[in-house]
Amino acid sequence: MVSIRTGQLEEHIVADVAWGAWQYWLWTGDEDFLRQAGYELLADTARYWASRVRRDGEGRAHIDDVIGPDEYHEAVNDNAFTNVMARWNLRTASTALSARPDLADDTERAKWDDVADALVDNYDSGTGLYEQFDGFFDLEPLIIRDVAPRRPIVADLLLGAERVRRAQVLKQADVLMLHFMVPSEVAAGSLVSNLQYYEPRTAHGSSLSPGVHAALFARAGRLGDAVEWLRLASRIDLDDVTGTTAGGLHLATMGGVWQAVALGFLGIRAEDRGLRIDPHLPSGWPRVEIRLSFRGSRIVVRTDQSTVSVTCDRALDLAIREGSPITRVDPPGIEVRL
């Protein structure tokens, strides 16, 4: 009998649900949703994290006994993804609920901010690395990229679950999911160092892993690697690479392929103030076009090697490229040289 503990210990899902709800609001601007469910959801999830942490003698907050997205390592303490997502959850709830004192008063929101600031995130500014969880760097330094006959591969079947538990082998993105989901919550510039460290240690044993890594490689400018992982993700069912396509399509993987193109190669991101587009097109791609809906505006983004054009049917708050300011764009849209 194999005990499946993800259902009990994969608590980051609490923050993931809050993040999903917040993303929905960012993309749609659906105030009714916030009023009817969103604010309450943010408040209750923040309350959960505030009640879940353990304070040490120096006042730092820890979250013990969890499973991160990696899933090969169970019952770990201070999983960086869980802690940082909890921190994001607490801070977002505190900010968003300033308009709803009936749901969370100033005292409670101040407590959330305090817990968020106290949460350890395992970041080492010297190396630029987040330690996946407390003790991860002490595990057997096994580079699955170098020892497996190929990747993706189900590493716990190849090496045995016990060795995988004792080694620096990941099933799928863990720390790197922070860079994918909440880039504003991680140290600036830390994507490249963490991608370089964690990707070779990743078995990609989940069909969701290749798409996320394609997006991250694209954002990091490693476009050859990005295309390689995108190709694999996009062909899982076309080539029936798992031998299970007859039993059902990998719909979440398909969603990951869309995300890799939209959020990775085109670098599209919904921010509080508007939409940001930061394309990274591989040299072999003449152009990419994608259609979106953002806060009621129907948008077509077209990009080639030298320009980005955005058409919209309603006014749109938009920025092209990382770091550039968000400005109002009126229909029919704009074209920007890269």
Place this chain on the structure above:
Amino acid sequence: VRVVAALDATSGARAVLSVAQAISAVVSADVDAVHVEETVPAVPIADLVGCSVRTLPPPIESVLVEAGRAEDVIALVLGLKRSDGVRVLGRVARAVCTRSERPIILVPPTTPIPFALRRALVPVPPDPMATTTLAGTIRLAHGVALEVTVLRVGDPTNVPLFEDQMFHETEAWAREFLARYVQLPPEAVALEFRVGDVADEILSAASDLGADLIVLGWGRDFGPRRALIVRRVLERTMTPVQLIPVLP
């Protein structure tokens, strides 16, 4: 129906007889203990094993193959020998295995006596046709109330790319496998999945699971580069092995 126990003048004869008796009890058969007398043994075989034994004239291989061809014989039980510390398939066992169309049970001399048959381990090959052949044995074992574990060993170079939900995928695969090849409900047999060297994993699974019998399909061919897994299992097994002829 009969189970033929081929006894020689070694101490392993008692283990062979005990295994034959256990199998006969499970399938409601009689034990036919036979000895082919190439030389007169120092101790009569009947005295050695404590039961009556039919003595047959040589040549031994032909006699045993012929004995196995009788319509009422459902299996032959033979002993595995040791030579210089390495288990070998003896001349007689090798000849009988390759020429007999009946299942052969090969018994290591270290098999505990009295032998009890409760759990059978059935490693299945990746070839679905071979699995189909073994399905009859799996159903038979299940039908006589043996605990059956079907073992599937993955080659390290053939490990799946993805396993999103191990528990659900394993269960789905098991249901599909049992429904398609064995025609038994999923609760009828246990499934064990391992990855590694096939012979090593068969032997370790037999030990870990306390199997009393390992059931292997094979092509009745000990020629060069043939039956490599069967040979390696027979060289090292501490558990009786039943070889089921699988048609090519």
